[in-house]
Amino acid sequence: MVFDVEELEKFRSSGKILCEAREEMRSYVKANMQVIDVCEKAETLIREKGGIPAFPCNVSINEVAAHYTSPPEDKSVIPEGSTVKVDIGVQIDGYVTDTAFTVSFNSEGRSMTATAEHALKAVIESIHNDMSIGRIGGIIETAIKNQGFKPISNLSGHSVGRYLIHAGISIPNVATLATNKVHTGEVFAVEPFVTQPDAIARVDDSPQNTIFRLVRAKSVRTVYAKQMLKHIETHFKTLPFAERWLIGVVPQNQQDEAFKELLKQKIITSYPVFIEASKKPVAQAEHTLLIKENGCEVLT
Numbered sequence: 026m027v028f029d030v031e032e033l034e035k036f037r038s039s040g041k042i043l044c045e046a047r048e049e050m051r052s053y054v055k056a057n058m059q060v061i062d063v064c065e066k067a068e069t070l071i072r073e074k075g076g077i078p079a080f081p082c083n084v085s086i087n088e089v090a091a092h093y094t095s096p097p098e099d100k101s102v103i104p105e106g107s108t109v110k111v112d113i114g115v116q117i118d119g120y121v122t123d124t125a126f127t128v129s130f131n132s133e134g135r136s137m138t139a140t141a142e143h144a145l146k147a148v149i150e151s152i153h154n155d156m157s158i159g160r161i162g163g164i165i166e167t168a169i170k171n172q173g174f175k176p177i178s179n180l181s182g183h184s185v186g187r188y189l190i191h192a193g194i195s196i197p198n199v200a201t202l203a204t205n206k207v208h209t210g211e212v213f214a215v216e217p218f219v220t221q222p223d224a225i226a227r228v229d230d231s232p233q234n235t236i237f238r239l240v241r242a243k244s245v246r247t248v249y250a251k252q253m254l255k256h257i258e259t260h261f262k263t264l265p266f267a268e269r270w271l272i273g274v275v276p277q278n279q280q281d282e283a284f285k286e287l288l289k290q291k292i293i294t295s296y297p298v299f300i301e302a303s304k305k306p307v308a309q310a311e312h313t314l315l316i317k318e319n320g321c322e323v324l325t
């Protein structure tokens with residue numbers, strides 16, 4: 026997907042807001058904080074700066090690699106000595122930017138974090154028009170292995186589009202034979218995930234689901250499910266959302282039932298929380314990049 030000048034300006038505004046929010050969050054996250062406070066702080070910062078969160082703030086701790094956001098009334102706390110990934114996104118008129126950082130409260134976690142950032146930097150410094158996605162994966166894999174760690178092999182970056190976080194093309198974190206290429210004017214999120222050298226270095230789906238997305242709107246039985254669906258269609262469209270974001274949309278005593286009906290009717294679907302298969306800690310770094318003829322522009 027190649028974007029025109031006007032669309033790229035929207036990506037740039039989106040990325041600027043997201044960059045500011047990320048840097049403020051980097052110094053905000055501390056051990057013993059409630060996870061829900063971190064999620065809400067990030068989402069509030071984005072809104073205060075004039076953006077709309079493109080997806081719920083993900084706070085994924087230790088072996089949880091991705092896709093955890095606080096459910097309503099979440100009581101979980103950031104443990105001492107943990108490794109915490111914060112992944113946030115902004116949309117402006119649907120144009121999505123996506124970024125992540127890791128804060129670690131232990132020394133190996135800090136090395137893994139530096140490694141994820143180093144691998145991302147290696148891509149930023151070498152990516153250009155017509156580079157194959159398999160080669161990008163190779164750059165990430167080499168950068169991570171040279172530091173003595175492993176990339177998570179089944180998590181990847183992705184093309185982004187309008188109201189689409191994942192617009193169809195994956196950017197692997199390991200070398201592959203994929204020959205399709207990135208092109209000038211396309212926008213990609215690149216996100217190396219790093220784990221320990223003795224880890225399986227893959228993620229599995231956990232049974233937990235905290236992030237949801239509209240699949241198809243169709244008629245629903247109850248008035249409250251209908252009301253909730255209308256809110257989702259209007260405010261989130263095809264972008265991911267958290268159950269927290271629906272509080273107050275229907276009377277509180279109807280919220281659970283309405284939400285369950287949308288899930289049961291397969292009107293909304295969920296993203297499973299991803300856990301590293303050998304329960305080893307994971308670090309992540311992420312930027313959204315606009316591909317240029319001889320390089321890239323970091324939008325975030």
Ligand code: MN
Pocket residue numbers: 112113123124125216311
């Ligand atoms: Mn992300």
Ligand code: MN
Pocket residue numbers: 123182183214216311
């Ligand atoms: Mn991403």
